[in-house]
């Protein structure tokens with residue numbers, strides 16, 4: 238073949254490729270079932286990558302909100318993916334027995350070594366798996382949890398007191414990390430049979446935090462481009478570190494082995510009084526749908542996934558709640574006078590029980606408002622439209638389309654009134670029973686329907702007990718930014734605004750993580 242023929246061959250190949258790409262782009266823009274739905278151009282033309290860029294830049298929530306503000310309740314965010322904010326879609330997408338059932342493949346990389354609950358995509362398989370795991374989240378497990386959470390609180394207080402004493406009455410602490418240690422230690426107590434000891438140590442002894450961050454960030458990013466998973470995963474774990482994974486795997490193995498041994502001894506002696514009635518206990522005793530017992534590997538997968546799902550989420554919410562309360566002196570004073578009054582009239586005593594904390598009406602309204610405005614998971618919760626298509630939010634979608642709602646964007650729409658962007662706890666108190674029911678239904682922070690967060694009551698229990706306890710014991714203030722402050726990142730709010738008055742640097746990917754959250758802390762005058 239002479240050089241002219243070769244050049245012609247290359248030209249023809251390039252031309253064919255270009256024509257194929259052009260036809261594909263035109264198909265996506267004009268003939269795809271989602272054609273005509275507005276959105277970023279690269280989603281319209283099927284090039285994709287909008288979600289991947291958001292995942293990599295961690296600016297998802299506010300960028301998606303800007304798209305909805307511009308285009309309305311239905312936005313195409315991928316070749317085959319749509320985000321909706323129509324209130325009717327809550328039932329259409331998430332309701333028990335609703336038309337849409339399976340999760341989108343986006344979730345597949347949230348598996349541990351085997352699919353966890355979160356990463357089980359088909360509805361039928363998920364139902365069976367959830368039935369096996371749900372005894373671990375039963376009410377009596379929760380009640381026993383109170384005692385372990387109290388121990389974790391004592392340990393974090395000992396750490397704070399040490400720092401306060403060391404620094405002459407007032408200490409500057411990394412509250413962001415400390416609250417995650419608190420959530421991790423509590424999850425450790427219930428899912429691994431013992432605390433990780435992080436509150437006591439006051440630092441991340443095994444580099445767990447970067448490892449958990451790498452796991453979530455990589456799962457989310459890979460979900461947007463499954464074919465690029467190996468590269469994305471390697472990039473993120475190298476960037477953020479994954480050394481804690483080995484330590485965690487070892488902890489899980491040790492915890493399960495120890496518990497099995499304790500259960501064997503109890504069965505042998507007929508005395509199970511020393512056995513803890515925690516989640517690990519229930520997981521070890523769990524059975525699969527065919528009646529076979531959970532394998533050790535299954536128990537470890539569930540325990541690890543509980544850690545992955547339960548520690549970031551709880552600490553993000555805890556940080557946000559403290560910040561909303563402390564930021565506004567009016568709100569702070571109302572929370573404190575309700576608490577002080579409850580202590581005075583004896584309805585609250587220490588350690589604060591879940592039951593007593595739940596009766597602090599104004600505090601609970603602050604918690605609700607925090608869950609609404611700063612949902613730990615701002616990402617869309619995507620599902621697959623079943624074969625044959627379905628009407629979602631008043632619009633027909635073809636089978637196979639991926640579609641979901643973002644708690645962050647939806648909870649800032651006018652379903653919560655014209656002041657939806659404002660932190661106003663009173664809205665939960667002023668509402669009639671019917672209005673409150675609608676507000677609860679529209680709160681997607683824990684998901685909804687058959688996939689609703691199974692650990693919701695664990696998280697609410699921890700925060701209900703611990704946040705008032707912390708506020709009662711210490712006077713907390715944001716550490717002012719300045720050349721000598723420990724901050725490393727510029728201030729950024731949960732809605733993406735750069736502002737050095739913000740107490741943290743907020744990110745928005747699968748999680749709405751707050752980085753660099755420092756607080757000045759001193760004992761509160763009685």
Ligand code: HEM
Nearest residue numbers: 354355546547550551554613614618683684688690692696
């Ligand atoms: C404030 C704290 C929390 C928030 C905001 C939260 C939020 C969520 C969300 C949004 C989902 C996914 C729903 C979906 O994909 O449709 C979820 C699922 C899940 N969460 Fe939570 N979560 C929290 C705390 C916890 C805790 C403490 C645990 C464990 C102790 C936990 C365990 C799980 C599990 C296992 C799933 C998967 C459930 C399933 O698919 O059946 N979460 N959570």
